[in-house]
Amino acid sequence: MGLKAKDQQVFGYLYDHYSPALYGVILKVINDETSASDILQEVFLKIWKSIDRYDTEKGRLFTWMLNIARNTAIDSLRSKAHKLDQKIQEISADVYTHTSQLTVQPSIDHLGLSKVLDKLNKEQRKIIDLAYYKGCTQDEIAKILDIPLGTVKTRMRNAIIQLRNLLKQS
Amino acid sequence: MDVQRYISSGIIESYVAGLVSEQEAKELQEAMLQYPGVKQAVDACQQDMERYVQMFSLQPPKVVKEKIFELINSDDLVGQVTAEDATEKSTSPAMKAYTVASEFPEEEHTDGARSWRWVAAAAIILLLISAGFNYKLYTDKSELDSKYQALQVEQSTLMAKNQVFQTKLSDMDNMMLWMKDPATKKVMLPGASKDHSDYLATVYWNPSDQNVYIAANNLPEPNADQQYQLWAIVKGQKEPMDAGVFNMKDLEHPMQKMKQFGDGVIAFAITLEKKGGSEKPTMPIIVAGKTS
Numbered sequence: 001m002g003l004k005a006k007d008q009q010v011f012g013y014l015y016d017h018y019s020p021a022l023y024g025v026i027l028k029v030i031n032d033e034t035s036a037s038d039i040l041q042e043v044f045l046k047i048w049k050s051i052d053r054y055d056t057e058k059g060r061l062f063t064w065m066l067n068i069a070r071n072t073a074i075d076s077l078r079s080k081a082h083k084l085d086q087k088i089q090e091i092s093a094d095v096y097t098h099t100s101q102l103t104v105q106p107s108i109d110h111l112g113l114s115k116v117l118d119k120l121n122k123e124q125r126k127i128i129d130l131a132y133y134k135g136c137t138q139d140e141i142a143k144i145l146d147i148p149l150g151t152v153k154t155r156m157r158n159a160i161i162q163l164r165n166l167l168k169q170s
Numbered sequence: 171m172d173v174q175r176y177i178s179s180g181i182i183e184s185y186v187a188g189l190v191s192e193q194e195a196k197e198l199q200e201a202m203l204q205y206p207g208v209k210q211a212v213d214a215c216q217q218d219m220e221r222y223v224q225m226f227s228l229q230p231p232k233v234v235k236e237k238i239f240e241l242i243n244s245d246d247l248v249g250q251v252t253a254e255d256a257t258e259k260s261t262s263p264a265m266k267a268y269t270v271a272s273e274f275p276e277e278e279h280t281d282g283a284r285s286w287r288w289v290a291a292a293a294i295i296l297l298l299i300s301a302g303f304n305y306k307l308y309t310d311k312s313e314l315d316s317k318y319q320a321l322q323v324e325q326s327t328l329m330a331k332n333q334v335f336q337t338k339l340s341d342m343d344n345m346m347l348w349m350k351d352p353a354t355k356k357v358m359l360p361g362a363s364k365d366h367s368d369y370l371a372t373v374y375w376n377p378s379d380q381n382v383y384i385a386a387n388n389l390p391e392p393n394a395d396q397q398y399q400l401w402a403i404v405k406g407q408k409e410p411m412d413a414g415v416f417n418m419k420d421l422e423h424p425m426q427k428m429k430q431f432g433d434g435v436i437a438f439a440i441t442l443e444k445k446g447g448s449e450k451p452t453m454p455i456i457v458a459g460k461t462s
Contacts, residue, residue, distance in 0.1 A: 008242065015235055024226035037234050044238045063216045066223060070188070117225055128222065131187035138189055156187055157180030164218050 011048060018062065019044070022069040028133045029073035039076055043069045074135040116166040124159035131156065176201065177211045186215045345383075345425060353378045357438055359459035371457050373400070373428075373438045380430035384416055389456070391418050392442055399443040401451055405434040413438070415447040435461050 022043055026036045046068050054064055117125070123145065130136040130144060142149040184190045185198050202209045348354055354376040361369035370387040384400055392398060397417065401410035414428040439458035441451045 008239070011242070012235075012239070015238070019235070020227035020229050021224050023230040024228045025223055027228060028226055037231055040230050040234050041238050041241075045241060048238075048242055060213070060216055060220070062220050066220065128187060131184070131189040132219070132223075135188060138184075141189070152189070153180035153184045155180075156189060157178070157183040160183040160186070160215060160218055163222055164214075167218065167221055 011051075014047070015044060018065055021062075022065060025066060025069045025133070026073040028129070029070065030077055035076065035080075036073075039073050040069075043072050046072065070132065070135075074133075077134075116163070119166050120163060121159075123155075124162050127152075127155050127159050128163070171201065171205070173201075173205050173207045177208060182208070182211050182215050186212065186219050342424075348376065348381070349374060351376060355461060357459045357461050359438055359440060359457040362439075362455045362458050366456070369457050371440055373459070374425065375431065375435065375438075375461065377431075377433045377435070380432045382413060382428040382431055383425040384428055385425050386416075386418060389418065389440075395445050396442050397445050397447060398440050398456075399447045399451070400428050401439045401441065402429075402431050402435045403437040403439065404431070405436055410439065410451055412447065412449065415443070437461060 019040065023036060023040050026039045026043070027033065030036050030039065043065075047065060050068075054061060127141060127145065130141050136144070138149060138152045141147075141152050145155075147155065181190065181194060181198060185195060190198070198208070198212070202212055349356075354374055357373040357375060359371040359373060361367040369389055371389060372385045372387055374383040374385070375381070382400075382402075386398075389398065397415040399415045400413035402413045403410050411431075412429070413431065416426045416428065437458060437460045439451075439455045441453040441455055443451070443453055
């Protein structure tokens with residue numbers, strides 16, 4: 001595999017192909033373009049350094065890369081929050097308000113998927129975003145959405161099934 | 171396990187969204203290995219998530235790509251945080267769960283790298299302990315070496331002394347045997363003057379082997395420029411014959427060998443001469459004794 005040889009051409013292709021998606025994830029987590037650029041740089045350096053360890057048998061490359069981007073961005077968010085001496089409760093509150101206000105609106109429609117977002121129930125988007133983009137725990141989600149802890153998982157399942165159906169239709 | 175029920179429980183969706191506990195993640199990973207249906211469901215859900223995430227794609231500033239390639243080409247990645255560092259930093263239970271839960275090689279290798287770090291740390295500690303022991307053993311050995319050398323010197327000294335004693339002993343043995351020889355005569359030489367009748371010397375003389383030994387039983391210490399000289403009065407000789415000088419200090423050896431004389435010695439006498447002795451006696455006789 002060219003990537004394993006750390007072939008820069010392949011890495012360049014990888015960057016061109018995946019950086020918009022990773023940048024989108026980071027931006028959704030951090031809501032700050034300057035920080036997001038720095039984190040994207042960090043993420044691709046991590047990918048460059050650890051691409052040798054990626055095993056096609058074990059998982060999807062895109063998911064693997066998304067995982068790195070998401071973890072790095074959430075870590076950055078947490079360390080910043082820590083520096084500002086914010087309490088977890090406050091973060092959670094911020095997450096709740098900012099996800100609706102500051103969410104980066106999809107600027108590209110090449111996949112014809114923006115319609116999907118419109119059709120996805122607000123509560124369903126929120127539960128996915130809180131978990132995936134903000135790294136909230138089940139406890140935190142239950143509090144933020146004001147639902148019983150035991151129903152968080154089923155809500156998540158329903159949200160993703162709804163997402164899947166919308167994706168099929170598009 | 172009821173696979174369908176497990177799949178429909180929402181665990182897979184929560185896992186993919188990074189929402190499960192460590193325990194749940196472990197269970198799911200085991201289930202994925204065991205049941206292809208579970209693995210398929212996870213893959214499908216991950217694809218859904220990928221497509222969802224892609225909807226928020228946004229072109230990053232061009233400068234980012236330039237910066238990344240600049241860094242990669244300079245190969246100066248020292249100080250850059252690695253993927254495993256980021257994983258370690260994740261502190262919330264959800265993040266930990268997600269980290270453990272994901273079966274992506276990144277995390278597996280992280281665990282591997284971590285355990286290797288432990289192995290390396292343990293190896294270094296063992297190396298230091300070993301080095302400490304080596305140093306101690308080395309110093310101990312050096313100490314023992316010098317002690318051993320000292321003992322060797324002491325032993326060779328003792329051996330030499332022993333040699334001396336052996337020689338002395340055998341000399342004395344020989345002397346005893348010689349004195350016991352019936353041919354050996356013991357000639358007492360008492361004080362010659364009335365003033366010093368307590369002076370005494372003894373000559374042992376064996377006419378057959380002609381050896382003469384002298385023992386000073388009671389003679390005063392001479393001056394530094396004087397020596398006692400033994401004379402033999404021999405039949406047919408007008409003058410006493412020089413039998414040699416002797417030192418009182420040498421007489422600490424019980425006997426001192428003198429010049430040899432065969433048959434014909436009538437008497438022995440001792441005078442106190444100048445150091446080195448004289449050809450003829452120049453001083454008065456101090457002690458004297460007949461051989462028969």
